[in-house]
Amino acid sequence: MDEQCDILVLGAGLAGCSAALSAADEGKKVIIVTKTPQLMSGNTPYAQGGIIYKGLHDSPEKLKTDILIAGDGHCWEPAVDQLVHLGPDLVEKILLERCAVDFDYNGDELDRTAEGAHSESRIIHSKDKTGKSIEFSITQKVQTHPNIKILTDHTVVDLLTLSHHSKNSVDIYEKPACFGAYLLNNKTECVFPNYASRTILATGGLGRIYLHSTNPKESTGDGIALAWRAGARCFNLQYIQFHPTTLYSSKERFLISESVRGEGGVLVDKNGRQFMFDFHPQGSLAPRDIVARAIHQTMLDTEHPCVYLDIRSKDPQWLQARFPTINQHCLDVGVDMTKDLIPVVPAAHYSCGGVGVSLKGQTSVQRLYAVGEVSCTGVHGANRLASTSLLEALVWGHLAGKDAAKTCKQKDYYPEIDAWEECSQRVDQALISQDWNNIKSTMWNYVGLIRTPLRMHRAQTIFHHLQSEVESFYRDAKMTKEIVELRHGIQTAIAVSNAAIQAKKNLGAHYIKEEE
């Protein structure tokens, strides 16, 4: 059965929840969708460090300067100004007062810490599980809001646009506009249209198109593919931030905080050699990008799937008290960090680019917004300052929800569309899993930390061939979440590799090595 609402929010991380609440507060009928069985989902619950608030001796100008430096001269200043001026107020109103997130206190004051490249201690946190606390509290508010309907276990297949879906052929002459989305009910495997006056894309990151990623499995970059196919402008996609050290094991990559190196941990190769001095005079304490690339190069040189972090010089009891969560994760995979070397690899962490948006989250397609990690507001430029992303998701989510509610009209045009054609062909799971292996290893090796023109061209050839294969079996396939994700994944990989190949200059997180 078809669905209809005023505002359709695609994604239930912090950005989606923030947008849903602000639109619903204006009295609009909101539907929020996630492809996961539970509402709490996406990268948000994985965030450990914290969210920017304000330091005791801080100012918007100081924060702005830190963001601009990290962004390597490529930030859009109006967006940075909006973030630094509105951000702290919205943290207070939404997260502290309305959601009562259990942030840590030091006496009567919120506990504030600094992270790399912050000139002030301005980051508030809830132990080392800030994202989980925020997502838990805000999803509670979403679940109890009378104007919000929740669709979990529903995957967005495509955005509905005038140019692609209207039965009225002359609609092609109208400005590109979105009037909802095709959703797949993962359980019944039926696809249906959800019509909406305004649609807000909040599908999060794309880390999972890479072999190694800190992101959860739902972060397959679906929103980039959806927007791309709808004709929305996407940019800065070449700026993928990689985290230098995640635990290498057969389980999901777990982030090993940079503070382990800060406390004296050193990086060694499989032969126990401290290789970082070959790359930078600061050795293991070199800047994040340099460490990540050095690890990647050393893995290639030694033909070994990881390098190691050695913190055995520290007192075992001190280590267990200082890093309880990391210690536990290591123990879970049989590594005792007080006695053993910790196997680590870099991993795709954050997408600085995405669907281009205005200060209110409007995309280049009418009636379509994008917020959070899927969007590109211009705040991050070519590289992200730590802990700005949760704040950006909160602020743009809130503003987009408000603007969508304000501009949404009863009389919006909904063209007639063709009924969804059900196909019955089951896709062989072996094909899907091999195609994913292909996407992830190609992105990792050719469009990853160290890029060369030859590698990127090779990636494009592989992806274009793969895309035609995937499209040909997609057309006749019985829809499942897996096939929909694969189609999105290959499209997003193409979008990122196109952006990387076109960006000739090394800037921020985009690094091209000259060919030997």
Ligand SMILES: Cc1cc2nc3c(=O)[nH]c(=O)nc-3n(C[C@H](O)[C@H](O)[C@H](O)COP(=O)(O)OP(=O)(O)OC[C@H]3O[C@@H](n4cnc5c(N)ncnc54)[C@H](O)[C@@H]3O)c2cc1C
């Ligand atoms: C390990 C880790 C640590 C981090 N630490 C920090 C930190 O300390 N501070 C900070 O500011 N940032 C941090 N970040 C980044 C930050 O967590 C994210 O940028 C932010 O949470 C993104 O929020 P979002 O709402 O845009 O997307 P997400 O939280 O990723 O939510 C995306 C939503 O979209 C849904 N979705 C996706 N595709 C579809 C589809 N096709 N159909 C239906 N639903 C779909 C997902 O299920 C999910 O509900 C960290 C990230 C990671 C991975």
